[in-house]
Amino acid sequence: MPETPVGAIELVLDYLVGEGVEYVFGVPGGALVPLYEALAGREAIRPVLTKHEAGAAFMADGYARVRRGLGVCCGTTGPGATNALTGVACAHADSIPLLLLTAQVSTAGLGRGAAQECSPFYGDTVALYTAVTKLSAVVPDGTKAGELVRRSLRAALTGRTGAVHLSVPGDVARARVPRDLRPASAYRPLSRPVDRDGVRRVADLLRRAERPCLFAGHGTNLAHAGPALARLSERHGLPVATTPKAKGVLREDHPLALGVFGYGGSRWADRYLTDHDVDVLVVVGSSLGELATNAWDPRLQPTRALVQIDVDPESVGLNYRVQLGLVGDARATLEALAAELGDEPLPSAESSRVRLSVLRRAMPRRHEVDRATGPGTVHPVDLVDGVARVMPADAMLFVDIGNCMSWFLHYHECRRPDSFFISLGWASMGSSIGIAIGGAMAAPGRRALVAVGDAAFAMSGMEVHTAVEYDVPVTFIVLNDGGHGMVAHGDELLFARSVCPARFRGPLDVRQIAEGLGARAFAARSPIELDRVLAAALAEPGPSVVDVAIDPRVVPPPLRTRADTLKHYFASRGTSHTTTTSDK
Structure with a gap:
C-alpha cells in the first residue's frame, strides 16, 4: 500500500x-x-x-x-x-x-x-x-x-x-x-577516500627522513583526525605544529607539540619550522593560506620534500611547491599511514625528541610581556591565564576576531583536543557569540566560554538573549578596551598615527547590557578579583557575561609580528613570498 x-x-x-x-x-x-x-x-x-x-x-x-x-x-x-x-x-x-x-x-x-x-x-x-x-x-x-x-x-x-x-x-x-x-x-558516499599508493610513498619518505615534522590544519578537525594524529606522532616521534584554526588538535602540553605556526603562533613552532632544518614536512588538511604561513613565508619549504594531504585537490600545491600530493580524508589517510609504518619507531624518532627538548629548554613557548597596566584594568595575559585556571576540563573555548584572537591563540595552552574553536575563514567579528551558542547546544553538559572584544560584542551581543531564552550554558567574556583595539594598534604599528576611527567616544557598559538581556553579569576591574569573578560566572547554570576592563594601550606581540610581516609583504607586493610557487 x-x-x-x-x-x-x-x-x-x-x-x-x-x-x-x-x-x-x-x-x-x-x-x-x-x-x-x-x-x-x-x-x-x-x-x-x-x-x-x-x-x-x-x-x-x-x-x-x-x-x-x-x-x-x-x-x-x-x-x-x-x-x-x-x-x-x-x-x-x-x-x-x-x-x-x-x-x-x-x-x-x-x-x-x-x-x-x-x-x-x-x-x-x-x-x-x-x-x-x-x-x-x-x-x-x-x-x-x-x-x-x-x-x-x-x-x-x-x-x-x-x-x-x-x-x-x-x-x-x-x-x-x-x-x-x-x-x-x-545519496552520498559514507566511506573516506585514501590514496594507498601515496601513503606508501609518504611512509618511505618518513623512513629516510632525518628531521621530519607534521603540520596539521583545520582539515584534521573536520575529519576528527586528532586521535589518529596523536597516535602517529607518539609512535614515531614526529613533532607536530598546527595552523591557527587547528590549535589544540594535538593537546599543546604534549611532549611532541610545537603549538601554532602562523598568526599568533608559538615561538617553538616558528623556530622549528623556519630554521631550514626540517627535511620532510607532511601537511595535513591545510591549503597553507596567509594566516597559516605568516604570509607565505618561503622558509616553510622543507629542504627535501613537502607532502600535502587534503580532501580537496584544489588545495594541493596551491601555495607551496609540493613534492608529493595526496587527495584523501585526513583521518583515514593518517590511520593508513600509521598502519603502513608499523609499530617500529622511525629512525629519526629519538633525534626529533632530543631536538624538541633542546628547543623547549632554550626558549619559552610564549612571548614574555610586561603585565603592568593602568589602574582599574586587567592585562590580557592575566585574563588568558585566569581563564585556564578556572575553566572546566571538558569546557569549550570559542575565540572571536580582533585582539582577543591574538592573545588567546598565542598565550592559551589547549590541554584537550576539541576544546578550541575560531572562525578564521572570513574572520567575521562577533561570529563567536552565535557559534558558541550553537556549539553548546550540540554538546549538552559541556560549558562553553567565549572570548570576544567589546566592538565585536556590539555587533552580535543581542544573541546573548537567545542563550538566555534557551538556557544555554555559555559564559561570554568581553575584553572591553573601548573600541576596535586591533585596528587602533594596527594604525600605530603601520603608520605611527591613528588613521581609522577605531575608538568609541564612550565605553560600552557591557554588564548593564547583559543584565538587560537577562543574563547574569559580572565585572572585573583588577587582576586580584579576576579569578573570583570568572569562577562565579562559570558557576551559573545558565548564560553569564563577564565585562573585563582591558588597558587599551597594551599591544599583543602577535600583532607586532603581523605588522612587520605586512610591511614586508606590502613593500614587496608579495614577490618575496611567491618564490615557493614559481615552478609549480
Missing part, C-alpha cells in the same frame, strides 16, 4: 532528521510559515528563535563544528535571506557543512512585485548565494524537493564540506508529494 503523500517541506525535514539534525536556527516571516508549520508538529527537530538571521547562521555553524555534522538555519524572503549571508559565507570559508533554507513568494507571484520577492526580477537570492556556497538552488515544484535536498546534503557533507542553500516558494513547500525518503548511504 503506497504511503500517504506529505508536504514537500515535510519531506525536506524528514531528510534532516535522518542526518541527525536537532535544531533549525532562524527568524520566522510570512513566506516562511510553511516551514514553521511543519516544524510545529515535530519533536525530533526543533526551531530556535534567534535575534537576527546572521546569528542563526553562526549558531548553525557552531552546532555543525562541535557535532561534526550538518547545521541548519533559515530566513524568510528578502531581508531574512540577505541577513544570513555573512554567517553562511563564514561557514563555507571554514568548510563547515551548513544548509540555509530561505523562503520565496508563491510561484504565482513571481515577477509581479510580490512583497519581499527575491526572484531574478527583484534581487535573486539563489544567484546571491551561488558565490558563497557549494550549491544554491530553488525548488521549482514539489516533485523536485526530494532530489534537490539529497543533492544539497551530498554537496554539503562530501569532499571539502561546506554550505548549501535551498530557496523554497510558499506554494511549493505545501505541495503534496510522495514520501520518497532514502538512507544517507543511498
Whole structure:
C-alpha cells in the first residue's frame, strides 16, 4: 500500500532528521510559515528563535563544528535571506557543512512585485548565494524537493564540506508529494577516500627522513583526525605544529607539540619550522593560506620534500611547491599511514625528541610581556591565564576576531583536543557569540566560554538573549578596551598615527547590557578579583557575561609580528613570498 503523500517541506525535514539534525536556527516571516508549520508538529527537530538571521547562521555553524555534522538555519524572503549571508559565507570559508533554507513568494507571484520577492526580477537570492556556497538552488515544484535536498546534503557533507542553500516558494513547500525518503548511504558516499599508493610513498619518505615534522590544519578537525594524529606522532616521534584554526588538535602540553605556526603562533613552532632544518614536512588538511604561513613565508619549504594531504585537490600545491600530493580524508589517510609504518619507531624518532627538548629548554613557548597596566584594568595575559585556571576540563573555548584572537591563540595552552574553536575563514567579528551558542547546544553538559572584544560584542551581543531564552550554558567574556583595539594598534604599528576611527567616544557598559538581556553579569576591574569573578560566572547554570576592563594601550606581540610581516609583504607586493610557487 503506497504511503500517504506529505508536504514537500515535510519531506525536506524528514531528510534532516535522518542526518541527525536537532535544531533549525532562524527568524520566522510570512513566506516562511510553511516551514514553521511543519516544524510545529515535530519533536525530533526543533526551531530556535534567534535575534537576527546572521546569528542563526553562526549558531548553525557552531552546532555543525562541535557535532561534526550538518547545521541548519533559515530566513524568510528578502531581508531574512540577505541577513544570513555573512554567517553562511563564514561557514563555507571554514568548510563547515551548513544548509540555509530561505523562503520565496508563491510561484504565482513571481515577477509581479510580490512583497519581499527575491526572484531574478527583484534581487535573486539563489544567484546571491551561488558565490558563497557549494550549491544554491530553488525548488521549482514539489516533485523536485526530494532530489534537490539529497543533492544539497551530498554537496554539503562530501569532499571539502561546506554550505548549501535551498530557496523554497510558499506554494511549493505545501505541495503534496510522495514520501520518497532514502538512507544517507543511498545519496552520498559514507566511506573516506585514501590514496594507498601515496601513503606508501609518504611512509618511505618518513623512513629516510632525518628531521621530519607534521603540520596539521583545520582539515584534521573536520575529519576528527586528532586521535589518529596523536597516535602517529607518539609512535614515531614526529613533532607536530598546527595552523591557527587547528590549535589544540594535538593537546599543546604534549611532549611532541610545537603549538601554532602562523598568526599568533608559538615561538617553538616558528623556530622549528623556519630554521631550514626540517627535511620532510607532511601537511595535513591545510591549503597553507596567509594566516597559516605568516604570509607565505618561503622558509616553510622543507629542504627535501613537502607532502600535502587534503580532501580537496584544489588545495594541493596551491601555495607551496609540493613534492608529493595526496587527495584523501585526513583521518583515514593518517590511520593508513600509521598502519603502513608499523609499530617500529622511525629512525629519526629519538633525534626529533632530543631536538624538541633542546628547543623547549632554550626558549619559552610564549612571548614574555610586561603585565603592568593602568589602574582599574586587567592585562590580557592575566585574563588568558585566569581563564585556564578556572575553566572546566571538558569546557569549550570559542575565540572571536580582533585582539582577543591574538592573545588567546598565542598565550592559551589547549590541554584537550576539541576544546578550541575560531572562525578564521572570513574572520567575521562577533561570529563567536552565535557559534558558541550553537556549539553548546550540540554538546549538552559541556560549558562553553567565549572570548570576544567589546566592538565585536556590539555587533552580535543581542544573541546573548537567545542563550538566555534557551538556557544555554555559555559564559561570554568581553575584553572591553573601548573600541576596535586591533585596528587602533594596527594604525600605530603601520603608520605611527591613528588613521581609522577605531575608538568609541564612550565605553560600552557591557554588564548593564547583559543584565538587560537577562543574563547574569559580572565585572572585573583588577587582576586580584579576576579569578573570583570568572569562577562565579562559570558557576551559573545558565548564560553569564563577564565585562573585563582591558588597558587599551597594551599591544599583543602577535600583532607586532603581523605588522612587520605586512610591511614586508606590502613593500614587496608579495614577490618575496611567491618564490615557493614559481615552478609549480
